Amino acid sequence: MSEVKSNKRTLQGVVVSNKGEKTVVVQVERKFLHPKYRKTIRSHKKYMAHDAENTCNIGDTVRIVESRPISKNKCWVMEEVLRRTEQL
Numbered sequence: 001m002s003e004v005k006s007n008k009r010t011l012q013g014v015v016v017s018n019k020g021e022k023t024v025v026v027q028v029e030r031k032f033l034h035p036k037y038r039k040t041i042r043s044h045k046k047y048m049a050h051d052a053e054n055t056c057n058i059g060d061t062v063r064i065v066e067s068r069p070i071s072k073n074k075c076w077v078m079e080e081v082l083r084r085t086e087q088l
Contacts (some may be wrong), residue, residue, distance in 0.1 A: 008066040012082065015060045024051045024078060026064055042054065049076040059085035 009035045013028035049064045056062060061083040064076040 006065075010063055010079070011047065011076075012061065013047070015056045015058055015062060018051070018054070018056050020025050020048075020056060022051055023053060023074060024049050024056045026062060026076075026078075029067050033083070047076050048074045050074055051076045051078045056081060057085060057087065 004035045011026070013026040015024050016026040016027045025027050026047050026049050026079055027044050027076055028047060029042060031042050033039070045066060049062075050067070050070050056078060060080050063079045065079045067075060068075045069075045070077075
């Protein structure tokens with residue numbers, strides 16, 4: 001059987017907060033070239049994502065997927081943890 005491609009956007013970022021119940025805040029960094037000065041610019045944005053099992057910790061690298069609105073600020077769902085941080 002063939003895989004079905006989704007039109008939903010996916011982003012990859014680092015968890016910066018997991019204080020909410022079933023919610024993580026993911027910081028996504030992007031790099032782009034300045035149109036005039038041709039310098040690479042780093043910019044970041046924070047997204048609130050739904051984490052149903054509360055599995056993420058601060059510092060984990062995760063992939064989030066666009067979804068329907070879950071609350072006022074949450075319209076992303078945590079799909080998978082790509083890399084875990086070491087806990088002390």
